[in-house]
Amino acid sequence: MSFVFGPVPSRRLGLSLGVDLIPAKTCTYDCLYCQVGRTTQKTVHTNAFVPIQEVIDELKKRLEIFTPDAVTLSGSGEPTLYSKIDQVIAAIKRITDTRIAILTNGSLFGQGVVRRRVAGADIIMPTLTTAFEETFKTIHRSHPELHLKSIIEGLKRLRQMYNGQIFLEVFLLAQINDSQEELDGLKEVINEISPDKIQLNTVVRPPADQSAISLDMERLKEIRDFFGEKAEIIAETPLRRRWGQYDTMVESILAMAKRRPLRASDIATLFNMPLQEAEGVVKGLEIKGTLRQLEHLGEIYYMLG
Template identity: 40%
Template sequence: MYKYLFGPVPSRRLGISLGVDLVPKKVCSLDCVYCEVGNTTKLTTDRKEYIPLSKIEAELEHFFGNNQDPDYITFSGSGEPTLNSQIGKVLQFIKKEKPNIPVAVLTNGTLLYNQDVTKEILDADLILPSLDAASQSVFQKINRPHPLLSATKCIEGLVSFRNIYKGKIWLEVFILPGYNNTPHELDALKEAILKINPDRVQLNTLDRPGTVTDIRSATHQELQYVMDRWGLPNVEIIASSIYRKQLLSYQGNIESAILETIARRPSTLEDLCAMLGLHTNEINKYLDVLEAE
């Protein structure tokens, strides 16, 4: 059982992906209302070695020696991975041990103004940042950022990073009806997207409840409206279907344990993680499979 690796799990965007968790749960620079992992418990922009580099490398080395290669290795997990000051060394370790496996960084993008961060992740094959708001008021409402952050600062960081990064950037925009789908905010987001110039813009919305009660998923029609209003050729709606056959690490006994547990009593995501000893993201993938059936 790994502590800092999870999966491989089927990813909407990356096929079969091995996740690498570089920070403890909910250490993040944002406290997004839609976060499926839960409320941020340590809101920070301070970078440090939250998890010892040696422990992450040891788990990766064991995985490489005992498993088939995934489609991607992804820095993601239950917090903001760029907060780990050793992210560059983890990336270089993977590139040395498994140069054939592409590495993706799933990030909220808030630290890309920091030149140390950008230098450390330049060798990643794919960066997947998020941008949910272009105005400060909507940024505060959706993302509830650390006080040192602003929407303008985040957008400027993304633009600067695009200018030096040679890999692919897939920008995720999380649409929340009533929050960021007004004509004014959508037009401001389009203006920011044109400056950032990502290879893809991917529209996402809720799969399951976030951290506040007054949010809901955008319908396909609402997402299509965003696409039509922007009129950009590189915008796509992310498909949410997950199939059992895609999940290399899928185990029937885990499915049974989940079903038996929730049949006996209502359980939170944290309850299931504690009982089954699995990472939050991995439990979510099992839930996706069960929901699809």
């Protein structure tokens, strides 16, 4: 099993290596907008799903060939369901100085034990979509034991005990949580939570449910202005969407090549692809003049052209 993925270019963190601690698709929610697909294991019970040492060994190997801007605990489910996430954070800190971020739905922060487990991370990125219980259930199809009031209370308490940064993602869906009443409610609770940033997102990739409809950029900008100076839009641009995965990979390769020369074998390892395929990708970029070859001690490296 592979636990480390990426690097993934992200507007929020730069180039990030993802660490996936949760089997697909295990989550406390089953969001309308989920890009991983429908939740098959809906649970609120934490578990040590994978062996820490295997995760750390794999991460160490990736870090030998690439230094990311962040290591992100995320992936194919809710990372705070991993019962030893505090030990994973501590183990990552022993092998790298890179910032550690957690991409979480925040649903378990009502529990003090979960808040304490994540406190070693540098950035926590929880999601909040509404201040109303009914809308919460519609969007997240949450586990029956979860209640919005306790989640919001948990986020406020996290702010009080946590010294790192909180980037609060507000995921917006047309005709579900974009009315003025919804936005007024959100603004009030967000002020109480007091995150460092408010990051507005909407559907940009195929969602789990067709009823998840995105907001257009004009509306997102209006909402950003309504939330004030901490707010920013993080939804990907339509251009990147059109180009899809290949473009994302090329963007990562170019960003890495800017920092240090790369071999085709490095790209194959980083993107989990056959060497031949990686050679094809770099050759294409070389023909376009984006990358150029450099021979060093009998090995071929690629740098920005």
